[in-house]
Amino acid sequence: MALQMGASVRRVEDYRFITGQGTYVDDINRPGQSYAVFVRSPHAHAKIKSIDTSKAAKAPGVVAVFTGKDTAADKVGGLICGWVVKSKDGQPHKAPAHPVLALDTVRYVGDHVAMVIADTLGQAKDAAELVEVDYDVLTPVIDPVAAVKAGAPLLHADAPGNVCYDWELGDKAATEAAFKSAAHVVKLDLYNNRLIPNAMEPRAAIGEYDRATDTLTCYSTSQNPHVLRLILCAFIYGMPEHKLRVVAPDVGGGFGSKIFCYAEETACTWAAKKINRAVKWTAERSESFMSDAHGRDHQTHAELAVDKDGKFLGLRVSTVANLGAYLSTFATCVPSYLYATLLAGQYTTPAIYAEVKTAFTNTAPVDAYRGAGRPEATYVVERIVEIAARQLKMDPAELRRRNFIAPGAFPYQTPVALQYDSGNYNLALSEALKLADYAGFQARRAESERRGKLRGIGFAAYIEACGIAPSAVVGSLGCGVGLWESAQVRFNPTGSVLVYTGSHSHGQGHETTFAQVVADKFGIPIENIEIVHGDTSKVPMGMGTYGSRSLAVGGSAIVRACDKLIEKGKKIAAHLLEASVQDIEFAEGNFKVAGTDKSVPIGQVVFTSYVPHNYPKDLEPGFEESGFYDPLNFTYPAGTHIAEVEIDPDTGVIAVVNWAAVDDFGKIVNPMIVEGQVHGGIAQGIGQALLEGAVYDKESGQLLTGSFMDYTMPRADDLPSFKVGTTETPCPHNPLGVKGCGEAGAIAAPAALMNAITDALGTEIDMPATQEKVWRAAQNRRMRAAAE
Amino acid sequence: MYNFNYHRPSSVADAAKLLSSASEGKLLAGGQTLLPTIKQRLNKPSDLIDLGGIKDLNTVKVEGGKVVIGALTRHADVAGSDAVRKAIAALASLAGAIGDPAVRNRGTIGGSLANSDPAADYPAAVLGLGATIHTNSRTIAADDYFKGLFETALNPGEIITAVSFPVPEKAGYAKFPNPASRYAMVGVFVAKGPAGVRVAVTGAGACAFRQKAMEAALAKNWSAAALDGIKTSADELNSDIHGSAEYRAHLIGVMAKRAVAAAG
Numbered sequence A: 001m002a003l004q005m006g007a008s009v010r011r012v013e014d015y016r017f018i019t020g021q022g023t024y025v026d027d028i029n030r031p032g033q034s035y036a037v038f039v040r041s042p043h044a045h046a047k048i049k050s051i052d053t054s055k056a057a058k059a060p061g062v063v064a065v066f067t068g069k070d071t072a073a074d075k076v077g078g079l080i081c082g083w084v085v086k087s088k089d090g091q092p093h094k095a096p097a098h099p100v101l102a103l104d105t106v107r108y109v110g111d112h113v114a115m116v117i118a119d120t121l122g123q124a125k126d127a128a129e130l131v132e133v134d135y136d137v138l139t140p141v142i143d144p145v146a147a148v149k150a151g152a153p154l155l156h157a158d159a160p161g162n163v164c165y166d167w168e169l170g171d172k173a174a175t176e177a178a179f180k181s182a183a184h185v186v187k188l189d190l191y192n193n194r195l196i197p198n199a200m201e202p203r204a205a206i207g208e209y210d211r212a213t214d215t216l217t218c219y220s221t222s223q224n225p226h227v228l229r230l231i232l233c234a235f236i237y238g239m240p241e242h243k244l245r246v247v248a249p250d251v252g253g254g255f256g257s258k259i260f261c262y263a264e265e266t267a268c269t270w271a272a273k274k275i276n277r278a279v280k281w282t283a284e285r286s287e288s289f290m291s292d293a294h295g296r297d298h299q300t301h302a303e304l305a306v307d308k309d310g311k312f313l314g315l316r317v318s319t320v321a322n323l324g325a326y327l328s329t330f331a332t333c334v335p336s337y338l339y340a341t342l343l344a345g346q347y348t349t350p351a352i353y354a355e356v357k358t359a360f361t362n363t364a365p366v367d368a369y370r371g372a373g374r375p376e377a378t379y380v381v382e383r384i385v386e387i388a389a390r391q392l393k394m395d396p397a398e399l400r401r402r403n404f405i406a407p408g409a410f411p412y413q414t415p416v417a418l419q420y421d422s423g424n425y426n427l428a429l430s431e432a433l434k435l436a437d438y439a440g441f442q443a444r445r446a447e448s449e450r451r452g453k454l455r456g457i458g459f460a461a462y463i464e465a466c467g468i469a470p471s472a473v474v475g476s477l478g479c480g481v482g483l484w485e486s487a488q489v490r491f492n493p494t495g496s497v498l499v500y501t502g503s504h505s506h507g508q509g510h511e512t513t514f515a516q517v518v519a520d521k522f523g524i525p526i527e528n529i530e531i532v533h534g535d536t537s538k539v540p541m542g543m544g545t546y547g548s549r550s551l552a553v554g555g556s557a558i559v560r561a562c563d564k565l566i567e568k569g570k571k572i573a574a575h576l577l578e579a580s581v582q583d584i585e586f587a588e589g590n591f592k593v594a595g596t597d598k599s600v601p602i603g604q605v606v607f608t609s610y611v612p613h614n615y616p617k618d619l620e621p622g623f624e625e626s627g628f629y630d631p632l633n634f635t636y637p638a639g640t641h642i643a644e645v646e647i648d649p650d651t652g653v654i655a656v657v658n659w660a661a662v663d664d665f666g667k668i669v670n671p672m673i674v675e676g677q678v679h680g681g682i683a684q685g686i687g688q689a690l691l692e693g694a695v696y697d698k699e700s701g702q703l704l705t706g707s708f709m710d711y712t713m714p715r716a717d718d719l720p721s722f723k724v725g726t727t728e729t730p731c732p733h734n735p736l737g738v739k740g741c742g743e744a745g746a747i748a749a750p751a752a753l754m755n756a757i758t759d760a761l762g763t764e765i766d767m768p769a770t771q772e773k774v775w776r777a778a779q780n781r782r783m784r785a786a787a788e
Numbered sequence B: 001m002y003n004f005n006y007h008r009p010s011s012v013a014d015a016a017k018l019l020s021s022a023s024e025g026k027l028l029a030g031g032q033t034l035l036p037t038i039k040q041r042l043n044k045p046s047d048l049i050d051l052g053g054i055k056d057l058n059t060v061k062v063e064g065g066k067v068v069i070g071a072l073t074r075h076a077d078v079a080g081s082d083a084v085r086k087a088i089a090a091l092a093s094l095a096g097a098i099g100d101p102a103v104r105n106r107g108t109i110g111g112s113l114a115n116s117d118p119a120a121d122y123p124a125a126v127l128g129l130g131a132t133i134h135t136n137s138r139t140i141a142a143d144d145y146f147k148g149l150f151e152t153a154l155n156p157g158e159i160i161t162a163v164s165f166p167v168p169e170k171a172g173y174a175k176f177p178n179p180a181s182r183y184a185m186v187g188v189f190v191a192k193g194p195a196g197v198r199v200a201v202t203g204a205g206a207c208a209f210r211q212k213a214m215e216a217a218l219a220k221n222w223s224a225a226a227l228d229g230i231k232t233s234a235d236e237l238n239s240d241i242h243g244s245a246e247y248r249a250h251l252i253g254v255m256a257k258r259a260v261a262a263a264g
């Protein structure tokens, strides 16, 4: 049998996806189901004076109309935030109430005011228009910096100054001292633009109640069904977990936005019991725009202290991050522990100090989005390092080399809490330089200039912390859950295998990758393996998929379970072969007595375990084991991306003409899937740098980018053909040696691209590098050149 | 979407009758603009009168120095027509760059002109070529047709049946797409022919308009260089998150030159 590890096995899930036979939440229809429509706030900030639902309740087909009064009367708790971050003064972050349906105030356009349930969707929509809400409109605040200034409109009485927390990390005194001794100080102000996730499948939910067993079921577009169940049961409904089943079937993309527990699934599942009927809701695209948790939205000032030889001495960073109107499920950890802990980048910078103030504003909640904090960190570090190279008139590759953590220095303790486990940063940079033909850049630039075009090149030597995460570590930092993963591996009597994983696949290809791991473990064909995920009634308690953790943590749990089965198999084989267990070896599907030709295939061992006629006396029958895996450390994927652009100064149009990405993901199970993840990540990163950006009107708080007519998603023709390569330093602390690849592209790309664009323009601009901004910068460049 | 009555007449006359007798009737052509607004409940017609059942509204003819395109002709059919490409290549390529394949396979020239989106492409060609719009009751010269934001010379109940374009000596179109919608942020159509030298701009203003200073310059000297230094005032131009009026005014100059270069 050919080894599956390292093979580009075609994705087994693609047949059903490409032929339209996936089963997404909206494809599920429950007997007698009703339809929910949410009445949403048209205002960014307003007091609700009254809600009159009487007309709506009488409209044809209407089953029920609920408001915040009803959920409050039923003691439905508010939505929670599961990570406590403490301010500098030791106080926990401010966690204002986040009601499922608004009580007396609305705080962003799209906030949930009422829920109308009817026999048909059309009837629910008709009735929703009849709900009369009398608002007293208040002044909104949109910008996080404005929100934390004195005199700004206050969102929550229990969050004075609109501050959620004012947090710090690192050694302030040591950093100040480093700056005192610096030969150069490089300064940068930047905006990390706010993004709207736009998964292809909008969020959806069905709540269903079974009166006979008093059991609820919630079908949800979730990346982590067990986490959703835990939150709903333990924090919101106050009910036992065995009475709620959460099913997350095929899910069409998440990018973080489907980690969270939202108002809609909470309300649908609660209402299903209330009306004793299934309740279905599917977001319209405009609802996705306004109510999915958004990403990023940081304003940062950073300073880098450098000595006369280009060695980094210190970095200080001050960020104001927007958390939106309410705290989403993991909002607090993103701009703190997932951000500032990565500010060392790939460098030996000895002293780092970061402070982060987070603000409530009248915008949609902000939470993890592909990369979650780590793209923001890479953007700060890699932009300021590039600017340092320009100011010191050094080659940006050389400046990085001088500061890289050496391959022999691992494990490496950074000044911002993390201990990097492995890496070879210079190798990835060198490979990327070759792939990008860095040596030929000046000639290409001259050629562009002859055609009146501006050419630029930019680097991002990124690092991320993935494989989230060691439970004790995140617990000590305030996380309310453990971040291990579960697996259950069950052989059927005739040798096929069901693998139950707590990870969830919503585009990543787990059904293929995980099957490859298991096929290799047991030496059996991949066709004999089925990966089962996404249903709390089938799969053991698991923590789900985010933070590039599935293979590193979920895959490791599978390996654990497989290893237990192999140990058990050895005992059965020893019995069958009349040998001692110590002498049994397992390889390529056969249990063998070492040094002999006596062996028994795994199929026979499995069959014997289920038909134990001739079987060890003290051994349980059956061939099924569980594994739980709590990682020992984060994993640290890293690499270098090099972007090259050509700009038309007459219009400001940027062509991304060249992209080289060399990533170290540790061991790679399926290179094709990894490459796909890299491509998708880079596309999203290019989207952030060039095109995307959520814009709210500053006065009214209306979302101006509320549809694809105005919110610019990257399209195929915005992207170059990517040149990708990998280097491999295996992760030393998980059994597969893997590091995770899901977010790398989105982390590296914005910095690489903005470095290329600003290189071409010779001036700083913020993301997104829109055509007009670039055109204006190119005009200024022309004028500067003319003046010289 | 709200409920409505659906009709599929087989003649323009029947369509006109249905339209005039409906309380809030709407003609349906390709539906690419109308259906999304209906689905989002921004539009609430009592009756939808589908023009799709009327024969002969989707023909393309070249005769007597004119390209005559039936109102129901799909963008894809204009883009793919050899006759149009031979007579007015710029028109075929304009149609081929509208939206995406799905939009081009449904959207029609009549629908586009009746709607008169400020960022639509066809208005630039209609005005730039000095075309004539034929309706069920009259003909309207391009210069009299575009009145303002989503506003045309069409009377209530009037139905576009065809558009005739005089075949020019030279014509070119350059589009600067809005990065999000890919409609025209600025599109400039230039032509020299029976209707004179014309420069028509779409995307930048409330509706398509002519840039007379550029027309005068090109009439004297048909070359991109002739447009050097001719500015368009930013007053009254559109401004949004994708581009200020000033940027659009600048792009008119750049796109006009590119259109002339494309025209040859």
Ligand SMILES: Cc1cc2nc3c(=O)[nH]c(=O)nc-3n(C[C@H](O)[C@H](O)[C@H](O)COP(=O)(O)OP(=O)(O)OC[C@H]3O[C@@H](n4cnc5c(N)ncnc54)[C@H](O)[C@@H]3O)c2cc1C
Binding pocket: B026, B027, B028, B029, B030, B031, B032, B033, B034, B035, B051, B071, B072, B097, B098, B099, B100, B103, B106, B107, B108, B109, B110, B111, B112, B114, B115, B117, B119, B120, B121, B122, B158, B159, B160, B161, B181, B182, B183, B184
């Ligand atoms: C995703 C997308 C991208 C697009 N991109 C572009 C683009 O890049 N450039 C561009 O120019 N356009 C673009 N469009 C618009 C597209 O070209 C539409 O086809 C066009 O605007 C309307 O044509 P229709 O046939 O679909 O008309 P419909 O939507 O059916 O009707 C539009 C309006 O015209 C009226 N109407 C239709 N036919 C007639 C008639 N014969 N007489 C009188 N009134 C009539 C209708 O009653 C309605 O009010 C895009 C549309 C979409 C959905």
